[in-house]
Amino acid sequence: MSGVATVLAKTREQGRAALVGYLPVGFPDLQGSIDAMVAMVESGVDIVEIGVPYTDPLMDGPVIAHAADVALQNGTRLADIFTAVRAVAHAGAPALVMTYWNPVLRYGVDRFADDLARAGGAGLITPDLIPDEGAQWIVAAERNGLDHVFLVAPSSTPQRLRSTTSACTGFVYAASSMGVTGARTSVGDAAEVLVTRTRQMTATPICVGLGVSTGAQAAQVAAFADGVIVGSALVRCLADAASPADGLTAIRELSAELAAGVRRKR
Amino acid sequence: MNDQPSTSAAATGGPQAGRFGDYGGRYVPEALVAALEQLDEARLKARIDPAFQGELERLHRTYSGRPSILTEVPHFAEHAGGARILLKREDLNHTGSHKINNVLGQGLLAKRMGKTRIIAETGAGQHGVASATVAALMGLECVVYMGTKDTQRQALNVARMRLLGAEVIPVSHGSATLKDAINEAMRDWVTNVGTTHYAIGTVTGPHPFPEMVRDFQRIIGVEARAQVLDLVGRLPDAVCACVGGGSNSMGIFHRFIDDESVRLIGFEAGGHGVGTDKHAARFSTGVPGVLHGAYTYVLQDEDGQTLESHSVSAGLDYPSVGPEHSFLRDSGRAEYRPITDTEAMDAFSLLCRTEGIIPAIESAHALAGALEIGRELGPGAVILVNLSGRGDKDVDTAARWFGLLDDEQPDGLEQR
Structure with missing residues (x-):
């Protein structure tokens, strides 16, 4: 069983949802991003999503797009991903890399899979690679024991929910509302409807992303999902901080609040 | 007979759907796949529908x-x-410019699919102007994304689009040109795909756009x-x-x-x-x-x-x-x-x-x-x-x- 599957089995046994936290590598700088990822793990995040900064992040809203811009201006390189992966794995959480497809393609799909596995990574989440185009990646991932997480959306047809979920390992990423990443004041019903529809197709755990920013929202989503994914709200902790130390404090506080949320009695 | 577009693997839905050799494909968020499938179905039907082709031909002759x-x-x-x-x-x-040929076709398709709003990216402004024009003609709402570097060097076209009733949204991040305008249009489309058709202006993007725009x-x-x-x-x-x-x-x-x-x-x-x-x-x-x-x-x-x-x-x-x-x-x-x-x-x-x-x-x-x-x-x-x-x-x-x-x-x- 993969590291991700093990964590999700454990949290299910504990009668709670898992907390998945996203941060991009290189924001505010390389060391700062790694320190923040480790702080998340120490404060209750179960699985870390490590974002690869990319010049054309067309699924991301302004907060994450800005962080990617800064990371690239800082000279963040693709190889830095593996440094972050090693640090997260060392801190004791599965490290899933979230990346647009072209950086992996340019690095070489097989070479990327080999190097990710060697660094102790858990797998990939691919927001612009659907399983239909992912044959080479799935083979490379299987060979290395890496998870391949794909996304489902409210607009997915029943047929696509079936084919996409059957291509997922680790978990299924339910992009809960139509739109790009970013905190929303209301999580809405769309997430629960999507999770219900997805469950009819698969026994693989389902984690919900896009929009969660508070402990209360995390608790709300945890009532029906196997995992709660938080991204922009965590990135904002770093973006809004007056100093690196303040940023880490904010990351710890929000992680703890979210971790309490996913543990609230269902 | 050669004046009809050839039927490619894409049209027959084979394993190479949407591919030109190794090139093409559909590297998009899952949220857009349903809309791309709907569009593919609509444009394949339209390609052999005499009513659609007749209306397009009439617009070519009497409008453009x-x-x-x-x-x-x-x-x-x-x-x-x-x-x-x-x-x-x-x-x-x-x-x-030639841009109107494509937008007349996509405008008719948007209406057939029941979409009330079209969005477009533009570089020189020609595709934006064509989109604003067709939207005015067909009673569609229109939003055009354009990099700020381009809104400056093509100021006249920005005014032209606004005269035609379109909303022009300047995009200042990244390189502030066409590529960033496309990113922003994609973000809009992911969010509003229920009501909105993204009228891509060129032969790129996910399948079926390269083939459909070429056909138009x-x-x-x-x-x-x-x-x-x-x-x-x-x-x-x-x-x-x-x-x-x-x-x-x-x-x-x-x-x-x-x-x-x-x-x-x-x-x-x-x-x-x-x-x-x-x-x-x-x-x-x-x-x-x-x-x-x-x-x-x-x-x-x-x-x-x-x-x-x-x-x-x-x-x-x-x-x-x-x-x-x-x-x-x-x-x-x-x-x-x-x-x-x-x-x-x-x-x-x-x-x-x-x-x-x-x-x-x-x-x-x-x-x-x-x-x-x-x-x-x-x-x-x-x-x-x-x-x-x-x-x-x-x-x-x-x-x-x-x-x-x-x-x-x-x-x-x-x-x-």
Whole structure:
């Protein structure tokens, strides 16, 4: 069983949802991003999503797009991903890399899979690679024991929910509302409807992303999902901080609040 | 029979759906897949529906002014080694370029799919103007995304779109040009896909856009082939077109693909020269990768990050290119060459002064290419050039380039 599957089995046994936290590598700088990822793990995040900064992040809203811009201006390189992966794995959480497809393609799909596995990574989440185009990646991932997480959306047809979920390992990423990443004041019903529809197709755990920013929202989503994914709200902790130390404090506080949320009695 | 688009693997839904050789595909968020499937179904039905084709043909004839004429330019051709040069006058279409051909088709499709809103990206502004125009004609809401670098160099087209009732949203992040406008349009589409059709302006993006846009532009080559045969009595030796995303070039090339004697030559923006980092010559220094939903040649660094392109013409200033061009290039059926800013502007000026036609700076790259090819082919060669747009929008840029602004009134255009 993969590291991700093990964590999700454990949290299910504990009668709670898992907390998945996203941060991009290189924001505010390389060391700062790694320190923040480790702080998340120490404060209750179960699985870390490590974002690869990319010049054309067309699924991301302004907060994450800005962080990617800064990371690239800082000279963040693709190889830095593996440094972050090693640090997260060392801190004791599965490290899933979230990346647009072209950086992996340019690095070489097989070479990327080999190097990710060697660094102790858990797998990939691919927001612009659907399983239909992912044959080479799935083979490379299987060979290395890496998870391949794909996304489902409210607009997915029943047929696509079936084919996409059957291509997922680790978990299924339910992009809960139509739109790009970013905190929303209301999580809405769309997430629960999507999770219900997805469950009819698969026994693989389902984690919900896009929009969660508070402990209360995390608790709300945890009532029906196997995992709660938080991204922009965590990135904002770093973006809004007056100093690196303040940023880490904010990351710890929000992680703890979210971790309490996913543990609230269902 | 050859005037109908061929049925490709994409149309038959085989395992290579949406692929031109290795190129193309559908690298998009799952949230868009249902809309792409709906669009594919609608456009395949429309392609064989006499009612749809009849309505499109009527709009071509009574609204945009098709067929566009063919103009021989003997004085310009004196500089082309004795070759004959024939211009396909897409610049004379309503809105001033070939872009209207595609948008009329996509507008009709949007209405068929029950969408009430269209969004578009634009570089030079020609596709944005065409989209705003068709939206006004068909009663659709229209939002156009445009990089701030382009809203500055194409200010006239921004005003034109607003006059037509469209909302123009300037995009200031990234390189603030066409590529970033596409990112922003994609974000809008992911969010509003229920009500909105994304009318991509060129032959790139996820399947079915490259094939669908080509089919809507294919009429350029269909008409031109018949017109050249009529005028010259034989096929041309070469067909020249500029290549940004590649819709005008695919439009004029496609009908000639089976005519093996006809060379198909695309001209990319060589900017300051392909030895510099300021150009958009994807086939000179790019490598295959994924951008904006398609696998194709992309200007990128060794980490797969997109590199910024450069061109004096906003419409060619794009780091990627339609996937069918990548296929034609690798198969050897078409050739691609860079034309520098200076070569393009020289050809721009030459056409103005010898023939009384002000071309778009984009199209001037094809004109410069035709001069080059003419000198290579020698006397008697017949060269067909797609004059894809007119240069009204470029007067500001050209006036600065050639220093035509009087010292007494340097603020005339500067502070408009």
